[in-house]
Amino acid sequence: MHETLDLNLARKVLAAQPFSVLLGARLTAFGDGEATLELDLRDDLLNQHGRVHGGVLGYAAENAAAFAAGSAVGPGLVTAGFTVDFLRPAKGEILRSHARVIRAGRTRAVCRCDLTTIDTDGTSTLYAVAQGTIAVTETAP
Template sequence: MNKTPDLDQARQVLAAQPFSALLGTRLTAFGDGEAVLELDIREELLQQHGTVHGGVLGYAADNALTFAAGTVAGAQLITAGFTIDYLRPAKGDVLRAHAQVVRAGRTRVVVRCDLTTVTGDGDATLCAVAQGSIAVQQAA
């Protein structure tokens, strides 16, 4: 497996993603098989019913899954696939995606992710769960 990046290197990777920069996504934890991404919930990220758009939840899950895999398998990764279950409407001030490695193999890393919304008072509500398979890209 390739060299595992540290938190500062992982934050540089996130900052280099134009879409993540557009959303203002922050990497708040990275290491030991876990990663946490957060982004502020603002009007532009809502759908017509006033809750966070499912595409934003999917983006957060996808990125958190891959960053968590990166803590054990290095930086040369790509999402092979993931599923997401929306449990309740996402309302709050911050969207948090907390991903944890379930199993790290030589070519695939399986990761799960809890997506919660957090209010200004610190109350967290689970709104979606995801699980994904992250492919480890082999050096040529």
């Protein structure tokens, strides 16, 4: 993990993202090439069928992947691209997006992300998987 980044600093970065604040996202784990982002699934984050909106899943995958990459290569990153495969319509109480770096290089990091929901009884169900490429835009200090 990059020396200047830790969970507290990563949480400050998340809190500086207005869209993340709007969604109520929280970073629950960060370090060693991994990050976990969670958010409570409110009615205003669902689609007309009462399932988690795909845009919310995409946000969670992309942001968790960027934080995972940041924990491995440091700050100064942007997402170069990502894909999400929706396995089934998502429902639950909490959305958890866990990303991990598959490979980190000088200019890019490739991450995989599992998107699960947690039900009121604690059951975790996998609803989507994603892969993202994060570009390094500046050399970390």
